[in-house]
Amino acid sequence: KTRFWKDRWHGNQNLSEIFPDIFDLALHKDKTVAEMWSPQGWDLSLRRNLNDWEVCRLVEFFKRLESFQGLKEGEDCLRWTEHNRGRYKVSSGYKVINRAPLTLNWLQRQIWKAKIPLKVACFTWLLAKEAVLTHGNLRK
Structure with a gap:
């Protein structure tokens, strides 16, 4: 199930990152889309009335x-944005990871918290x- 505030379902960032001020006011931070x-529209319940600003x-x-x-009817599903069909491929995961240098500290903080299949997390850890x-590694 796709969480309204915490999952990326409408754009490349989650809504809590784009609108942290509104997220702070939200009563229901873990509800799904x-x-x-x-x-009739969005059911956005806030803790208090808004100030003018x-x-x-x-x-x-x-x-x-x-x-x-x-x-739409049916189950929510995750879509891998780095592949044109939205499917995770090891090759596309490898390309994403190699685009920017990763530090082990970043992985220790993030990889095991990510909402990804365990095999993807394990592969990413080994890759890092x-x-x-x-x-190339076999020839070493």
Whole structure:
């Protein structure tokens, strides 16, 4: 199930990162997109009424969600944005990891928290430690 605030379902960032001020005011931080959406619109419950200076930010928030067409039938599914069909491939994962230098500290903090299959996390960990048996590593 796709979480409204914490998963990337509408753009390349999750809504809690784009609108941290509104996220702080939200009563239901762990609800899914399906729980927040109704045919009448978004059910956004806030802890308090907005101050004058916060209204523009809320308008910006709803403008971002304007393009949402409603829910489709069926289960939610994760989509790998680095592959044109949305499927995870080891080769595309390898390319993503090798684009920028990774530090072991970053992996220790992030890789095991990520919402990814265990085999992907294990592969990423081995890759960062240069322990994957690729052709180049086998020749070492």
